[in-house]
Amino acid sequence: xxxxxxxxxxxxxxxxxxxxxxxxxxxxxxxxxxxxxxxxxxxxxxxxxxxxxxxxxxxxxxxxxxxxxxxxxxxxxxxxxxxxxxxxxxxxxxxxxxxxxxxxxxxxxxxxxxxxxxxxxxxxxxxxxxxxxxxxxxxxxxxxxxxxxxxxxxxxxxxxxxxxxxxxxxxxxxxxxxxxxxxxxxxxxxxxxxxxxxxxxxxxxxxxxxxxxxxxxxxxxxxxxxxxxxxx
Amino acid sequence: xxxxxxxxxxxxxxxxxxxxxxxxxxxxxxxxxxxxxxxxxxxxxxxxxxxxxxxxxxxxxxxxxxxxxxxxxxxxxxxxxxxxxxxxxxxxxxxxxxxxxxxxxxxxxxxxxxxxxxxxxxxxxxxxxxxxxxxxxxxxxxxxxxxxxxxxxxxxxxxxxxxxxxxxxxxxxxxxxxxxxxxxxxxxxxxxxxxxxxxxxxxxxxxxxxxxxxxxxxxxxxxxxxxxxxxx
Amino acid sequence: xxxxxxxxxxxxxxxxxxxxxxxxxxxxxxxxxxxxxxxxxxxxxxxxxxxxxxxxxxxxxxxxxxxxxxxxxxxxxxxxxxxxxxxxxxxxxxxxxxxxxxxxxxxxxxxxxxxxxxxxxxxxxxxxxxxxxxxxxxxxxxxxxxxxxxxxxxxxxxxxxxxxxxxxxxxxxxxxxxxxxxxxxxxxxxxxxxxxxxxxxxxxxxxxxxxxxxxxxxxxxxxxxxxxxxxx
Amino acid sequence: xxxxxxxxxxxxxxxxxxxxxxxxxxxxxxxxxxxxxxxxxxxxxxxxxxxxxxxxxxxxxxxxxxxxxxxxxxxxxxxxxxxxxxxxxxxxxxxxxxxxxxxxxxxxxxxxxxxxxxxxxxxxxxxxxxxxxxxxxxxxxxxxxxxxxxxxxxxxxxxxxxxxxxxxxxxxxxxxxxxxxxxxxxxxxxxxxxxxxxxxxxxxxxxxxxxxxxxxxxxxxxxxxxxxxxxx
DNA sequence: TATGAATGAGGATTCATTCAT
DNA sequence: GATGAATGAATCCTCATTCAT
Numbered sequence: 024x025x026x027x028x029x030x031x032x033x034x035x036x037x038x039x040x041x042x043x044x045x046x047x048x049x050x051x052x053x054x055x056x057x058x059x060x061x062x063x064x065x066x067x068x069x070x071x072x073x074x075x076x077x078x079x080x081x082x083x084x085x086x087x088x089x090x091x092x093x094x095x096x097x098x099x100x101x102x103x104x105x106x107x108x109x110x111x112x113x114x115x116x117x118x119x120x121x122x123x124x125x126x127x128x129x130x131x132x133x134x135x136x137x138x139x140x141x142x143x144x145x146x147x148x149x150x151x152x153x154x155x156x157x158x159x160x161x162x163x164x165x166x167x168x169x170x171x172x173x174x175x176x177x178x179x180x181x182x183x184x185x186x187x188x189x190x191x192x193x194x195x196x197x198x199x200x201x202x203x204x205x206x207x208x209x210x211x212x213x214x215x216x217x218x219x220x221x222x223x224x225x226x227x228x229x230x231x232x233x234x235x236x237x238x239x240x241x242x243x244x245x246x247x248x249x250x251x252x253x254x255x
Numbered sequence: 256x257x258x259x260x261x262x263x264x265x266x267x268x269x270x271x272x273x274x275x276x277x278x279x280x281x282x283x284x285x286x287x288x289x290x291x292x293x294x295x296x297x298x299x300x301x302x303x304x305x306x307x308x309x310x311x312x313x314x315x316x317x318x319x320x321x322x323x324x325x326x327x328x329x330x331x332x333x334x335x336x337x338x339x340x341x342x343x344x345x346x347x348x349x350x351x352x353x354x355x356x357x358x359x360x361x362x363x364x365x366x367x368x369x370x371x372x373x374x375x376x377x378x379x380x381x382x383x384x385x386x387x388x389x390x391x392x393x394x395x396x397x398x399x400x401x402x403x404x405x406x407x408x409x410x411x412x413x414x415x416x417x418x419x420x421x422x423x424x425x426x427x428x429x430x431x432x433x434x435x436x437x438x439x440x441x442x443x444x445x446x447x448x449x450x451x452x453x454x455x456x457x458x459x460x461x462x463x464x465x466x467x468x469x470x471x472x473x474x475x476x477x478x479x480x481x482x483x484x485x486x487x
Numbered sequence: 488x489x490x491x492x493x494x495x496x497x498x499x500x501x502x503x504x505x506x507x508x509x510x511x512x513x514x515x516x517x518x519x520x521x522x523x524x525x526x527x528x529x530x531x532x533x534x535x536x537x538x539x540x541x542x543x544x545x546x547x548x549x550x551x552x553x554x555x556x557x558x559x560x561x562x563x564x565x566x567x568x569x570x571x572x573x574x575x576x577x578x579x580x581x582x583x584x585x586x587x588x589x590x591x592x593x594x595x596x597x598x599x600x601x602x603x604x605x606x607x608x609x610x611x612x613x614x615x616x617x618x619x620x621x622x623x624x625x626x627x628x629x630x631x632x633x634x635x636x637x638x639x640x641x642x643x644x645x646x647x648x649x650x651x652x653x654x655x656x657x658x659x660x661x662x663x664x665x666x667x668x669x670x671x672x673x674x675x676x677x678x679x680x681x682x683x684x685x686x687x688x689x690x691x692x693x694x695x696x697x698x699x700x701x702x703x704x705x706x707x708x709x710x711x712x713x714x715x716x717x718x719x
Numbered sequence: 720x721x722x723x724x725x726x727x728x729x730x731x732x733x734x735x736x737x738x739x740x741x742x743x744x745x746x747x748x749x750x751x752x753x754x755x756x757x758x759x760x761x762x763x764x765x766x767x768x769x770x771x772x773x774x775x776x777x778x779x780x781x782x783x784x785x786x787x788x789x790x791x792x793x794x795x796x797x798x799x800x801x802x803x804x805x806x807x808x809x810x811x812x813x814x815x816x817x818x819x820x821x822x823x824x825x826x827x828x829x830x831x832x833x834x835x836x837x838x839x840x841x842x843x844x845x846x847x848x849x850x851x852x853x854x855x856x857x858x859x860x861x862x863x864x865x866x867x868x869x870x871x872x873x874x875x876x877x878x879x880x881x882x883x884x885x886x887x888x889x890x891x892x893x894x895x896x897x898x899x900x901x902x903x904x905x906x907x908x909x910x911x912x913x914x915x916x917x918x919x920x921x922x923x924x925x926x927x928x929x930x931x932x933x934x935x936x937x938x939x940x941x942x943x944x945x946x947x948x949x950x951x
Numbered sequence: 952t953a954t955g956a957a958t959g960a961g962g963a964t965t966c967a968t969t970c971a972t
Numbered sequence: 973g974a975t976g977a978a979t980g981a982a983t984c985c986t987c988a989t990t991c992a993t
Contacts, residue, residue, distance in 0.1 A: 043973080065382060067299030070966060081975045082968085092967065150297055150382025152446040159445035167441060190482035197438045198466060205433040206426065209399060213391035214384040234430060238469040238480050245477055248470050250422035258985060276956070313958045314985080320956095324984065488840065508977065529846050535963060544765030545979045546964080552977095556963065614761060614846025616910040623909035631905060654946035662930060665901040670893045673863055677855035678848040698894060702933045702944050709941055712934050714886035739952080766987060778989085779952045788988065 044088035053078045053088055062143045066096050066151050071162040082106070100158045103144055108165045111135045115177050121186055121240075122232055129178075129228035137211045137219060140253045141166065145212055147159070148163060171196040178239075188241045195239055202231035226251045275321035285310045285320055289331045294375045298328050298383045325387070332390045335376055340397045343367045347405060354464050355417050355473075357431070360409075361460035364402060364435040369443045369451060373398065377444055403428040410471075420473045427471055434463035458483045508552035517542045517552055522564045526607045528613045530560050550678035557619070564622045567608055572629045575599045579637060585647050585704075586696055589663070592641075596667040597633060601675045601683055605630065609676055635660040642703075652705045660702055666695035690715045740784030749774045749784055753795045758839045762792050762847050770801075789851070796854045799840055804861045807831045811869060817879050817936075818928050821895070825924035828866060828899040831908045833915060837862065841908055867892040874935075884937045891935055898927035922947045 044050060056078025060069045071092055075082045089095035112135050118124040135141055144162055152159050175196035178189050189195045205227055210217045230249045237245050276282060288310025292301045303324055307314045321327035344367050350356040367373055374393055384391050407428035410421050421427045437459055442449045460482065465478045508514060520542025524533045535556055539546045553559035576599050582588040599605055608626055616623050639660040642653050653659045669691055674681045690713065697710045724830050740746060752774025756765045767788055771778045785791035808831050814820040831837055840858055871892035874885050885891045901923055906913045926945045933941050 045973085065299065067297065071968080072966070075976090081974050083970085084973080086968070087973070146381055146384070148376050149444055152378065153295070156446060159447050163442065163445060163447055188480060190480055194462070194483060195480065198434060198462065201433045201437040201440075204432060204436070206429045210395070210483065211397060212381055212384075214388065215391050215395055230426070230430065234466060234470045237477065238466045245469065248420065248422055248427065251426065278956080281956085302982075304982085315958050315987085316956070318985065507822065507874065510977080513977085531761065534961080536961085547966085547979050548977070550964070610845050610848065613842055613908055616842070616908075620910065623911050627906070627909060627911055652944065653943055658926070658947060661902045662898060662926065665897045666894060669901070670890065671895040672897075674859065675858060676845055679850060679855050679859055691840045694890070694894065698930060701941065702937065704932045709933065712884060712886055712891065715890060741952090764957080767989080768987070771955095779954050779991085781988070783952075 034196070045226070049080065050088050053080060053085060053095070054099055054102055056080075057095055058103065060073065061096060061099055061147060065147055066092075066154075069096075071095075095152075097155060097158060100144065100155075101161055102146065103140065104158070104162045104165045107140055108162070109169055111138060111141070112115065112170045112173065115173060121183050122236060125232040125235065126225075126228050128174060129199070129203050129231045130224060132200060133207060133224050135166070135170065135227060136160075136204060136208045137217070167200065171200050174199060186241055187239050189239055195235075199231060199235050202234055203228065205231065223251065224246055276316065281312065281316070282320050285317060285327075286331055286334060288312075289395065290325055290335070293328060293331055293379060297379055298324075298386070303327075328383075329387060329390060332376065332380065332387075333393060335372060336390070336394045336397045339372055340376070340394070341401055343370060343373070344402045344405065347409050353418055354468060356409075356415070357464040357467065358460050360406060360433065361431070361435045361463045362456060364432060365436060365439060365456050365460060367398070368436060368440045369449070374443055374446075380398065403432050406431060418473055419471050421471055427467075431463060431467050435460065436465055473477065508548065513544065513548070514552050517544060517549060517559075518563055518566060520544075521559055522567070525560060525563055525611060529611055530556075530618070535559075543701065560615075561619060561622060564608065564612065564619075565625060567604060568622070568626045568629045571604055572608070572626070572632055575602060575605070575619060576634045576637065579641050585650055586700060588641075588647070589696040589699065590692050592638060593663070593667050593695045594688060596664060597688050599630070599634065600668060600672045601681070606675055606678075610647060615677075631664065635664050638663060650705055651703050653703055659699075663695060665697050666698055667692065687715065726853060740780065745776065745780065746784050746803065749776060749781060749791070750795055750798055752776075753791055754799065757795055757843060758793060761843055762788075762850075765792075767791075770837065782825060792847075793854060796840065796844065796851075798858055800854070800858045800861045803836055804840070804858070805865055807834060807837070808866045808869065811873050817882055818932060820873075820879070821928040821931065822924050824870060825895070825899045825927045826920060828896060829903060829920050831862070831866065832900060832904045833913070838907060863896065867896050870895060882937055883935050885935055891931075895927060895931050898930055899924065901927065919947065 053074070056076075057069075057074050059077055063069075064073075070091075071085060072156045073081060074095070075085050078085070085095070089098060112131055115124060116127040116131075118127055144166075148155075148158050148162050171193065175192040177183065178187060178192045178195060207217055207219065207224075207227060211219075226249065233246045233249060271464070285306070288308075289301075289306050292306045298303075301324075303314060303317055305315050306327070310317070321330060332447060344363055347356060348359040348363075350359055376398075380387075380390050382393050384419075403425065407424040409415065410419060410427060412423045418459055439449055439451065439456075439459060443451075462481045469477055517538070520540075521533075521538050524538045524541055527533075528537075533556075535546060535549055538559070541548045542549070549559070552617060553562060576595055579588060580591040580595075582591055608630075612619075612622050613628050635657065639656040641647065642651060642656045671681055671683065671688075671691060675683075694713045697713060701709050749770070752772075753765075753770050755773055756770045759765075760769075765788075767781060768776060770791070771781050781791070782804065785794060808827055811820060812823040812827075814823055840862075844851075844854050844858050866891065871888040873879065874883060874888045874891060894931070903913055903915065903920075903923060907915075929945060931944045
């Protein structure tokens with residue numbers, strides 16, 4: 024029974040080949056349409072006709088700019104990932120104290136993690152991770168890794184480096200990043216209802232900072248854990 | 256242009272199906288095939304023909320046991336989620352000290368999070384969360400929520416409750432759960448290469464415990480952060 | 488058994504279709520193929536593959552021109568009904584006498600009723616009347632109703648109105664129409680063998696006229712009934 | 720392109736063959752289920768599973784009693800046609816006058832023609848006339864032909880034969896039968912709305928009688944045409 | 952004999968891709 | 973370069989029929 028061809032070879036699009044289209048404006052127009060459709064329906068659920076219609080071009084033009092659905096999908100993910108993700112966490116807003124600065128970071132991370140763009144990219148990349156492994160790498164490098172790198176670098180810079188005891192800044196940054204995901208991130212990724220009120224985000228952020236500093240701050244009294252009071 | 260295009264519903268109210276298949280063995284056989292295909296290709300990418308072939312039954316038999324692809328998918332997810340996930344984190348192995356016990360928990364959580372079953376469920380549920388929101392709920396209840404509930408309950412039980420200051424056990428458990436995901440979980444979800452050596456997992460586990468206890472332990476000296484030494 | 492079987496509607500609100508095909512020639516070509524297959528096998532018995540093969544186009548093209556089998560079926564019936572049926576009985580050919588004129592009408596009606604087109608439409612419309620009630624309306628309006636309307640109008644126009652006593656012209660026309668169906672129409676509808684020789688049609692037509700005028704003619708001697716002599 | 724087998728050979732069921740079932744009760748039970756399903760969905764639209772379920776037997780039993788769907792369909796039509804149709808017009812109820820008697824006949828014919836059974840048989844037989852030509856013959860013989868035969872015989876029997884001048888009784892009966900279909904029968908066959916109030920049926924019946932007798936009655940004055948007054 | 956699970960060809964429909972205009 | 977009609981393989985699902993129990 025070597026009969027029916029089992030699955031379409033999604034990733035045979037290795038040859039960058041033809042793609043004769045040249046107008047950057049039209050290319051961008053197509054990518055915008057692709058973004059809307061892929062974001063809503065995922066890779067398998069999106070159809071090239073839909074994308075063409077949404078982008079306002081013909082299917083022929085689509086194929087002039089992108090050799091295949093797979094290539095278009097990758098281009099879309101790469102573009103979002105490279106151009107939009109990094110903008111969401113570029114630098115650390117310094118606060119009055121180190122704790123203040125870290126709270127800014129924590130809130131920024133939570134916002135990054137729960138942003139529609141990030142969640143959508145997470146969703147489509149996770150679901151196509153086996154088919155397009157490159158996309159996961161790019162996403163990781165431009166999203167989580169960039170954020171933790173910035174934080175790790177900050178941890179080792181004066182003046183905060185004076186106050187901290189951080190033997191492995193990368194790992195410490197990743198712990199902080201993990202703490203910022205408490206309760207919210209996993210649920211958001213599965214589109215389960217989540218409390219994203221500013222008060223709750225603030226609580227999560229301050230809790231993350233407190234737990235982090237209780238370990239990584241060089242001296243000073245241990246801070247007791249926080250508790251969430253919804254109305255506060 | 257007289258008529259609206261008439262829709263040939265005709266007699267949908269037949270309820271011809273209701274899955275007449277009854278043999279539990281064959282049902283299990285089908286679910287096994289479905290597991291392989293859904294796990295590899297996701298919901299949209301899997302075809303009923305493929306599943307039938309893989310399960311060693313005809314397409315007709317598939318539909319004798321499951322009314323539609325959606326129903327089969329849900330049955331598969333529900334079964335994995337209800338029957339296999341809870342087995343992966345049932346109880347807390349007590350150690351000599353509270354830190355030992357928490358290290359056992361941390362290792363168990365990391366293993367749960369990085370298990371192929373859990374990752375696969377995560378992947379397909381995330382990618383179909385919009386279509387099948389119930390599945391996310393079930394997964395959450397049987398996986399992460401169960402784990403954190405068990406941990407939260409343990410935190411409030413003597414003797415460890417004597418030694419801890421945990422105003423919000425659920426949140427504390429979720430912070431611990433988040434800490435256990437440091438570095439590993441996000442990468443694993445995207446099928447990126449990940450260091451899952453026992454040594455590294457041990458390091459992550461002990462780091463989580465240390466950070467956790469530095470905040471939630473009622474008294475005692477602050478423990479300095481750990482550093483990973485790969486060769487150790 | 489948690490969840491209700493989720494229905495994967497997902498995104499039916501796409502309106503991906505709307506029949507993009509535009510070439511009238513190809514549309515006509517498809518309708519011709521559809522005519523042959525629907526006429527022979529009826530709605531349920533016809534398959535889109537067959538129609539595509541017969542029309543000499545691919546299945547995809549079929550769906551570029553018609554959104555579904557139901558739409559194609561309706562288009563086919565509507566076209567036949569609107570464009571071809573009315574041509575078969577447009578006006579009344581006046582004869583030397585009123586009886587002559589009515590005989591022309593009768594023969595035209597019998598030909599209409601027994602024409603392959605009319606019989607085919609009758610057959611498929613009757614068998615799908617419950618599913619596509621609009622088609623029956625359209626057929627009736629363009630076929631029988633048009634014919635009886637024309638006749639009813641003629642009955643009330645001078646000079647024949649002078650000679651006739653017709654209190655209810657519509658009903659009178661329908662009686663005449665019914666008389667023209669004597670012996671032939673019912674059998675033809677069931678594809679039973681039928682004597683459609685000109686001589687027999689002539690006999691039926693003249694019998695209808697005679698019976699009709701014996702009641703509706705204002706004065707003059709009653710005409711005795713006719714008898715059919717096959718050899719004549 | 721002698722490629723795909725175009726249509727299933729519906730009528731290959733010539734060999735009466737196996738059909739090992741023997742219990743007449745079970746056979747009747749199956750036919751009752753078949754009646755309901757075929758009546759509602761037609762031949763193509765009915766499924767053997769549906770029929771089995773509706774009849775309360777297994778599919779295996781179905782095939783023990785009837786070799787195929789085609790055979791079952793024919794058996795169902797034959798049974799209805801032979802056993803139920805003739806009961807609907809068995810004899811002529813004599814009235815005080817010949818006109819009275821004919822009015823009884825006319826009303827009985829109209830009721831026969833518009834009865835659900837007759838319309839259903841008409842529908843399914845017409846739609847499958849090409850596939851099962853035998854059924855049309857049987858239906859005709861047991862329905863319209865029987866009715867017109869009885870009437871033709873009555874026309875030639877004393878005392879009415881004395882009063883009538885009927886050179887071709889069969890044809891005369893068929894004209895009467897045709898007149899009884901005025902306005903109602905064609906519409907009913909297409910499931911178009913039809914006035915079946917007793918008053919209207921009465922009007923149609925009396926009109927048919929009047930028109931008939933104005934030609935076929937041996938003597939007496941011409942009766943003027945009737946007009947329908949709904950409220951009367 | 953009665954059952955109903957199993958079969959697999961065939962149904963309507965979709966969609967990535969090509970190519971003549 | 974842009975278009976969109978045409979293609980046909982692949983999709984989910986149905987159903988007449990068979991056959992082991």
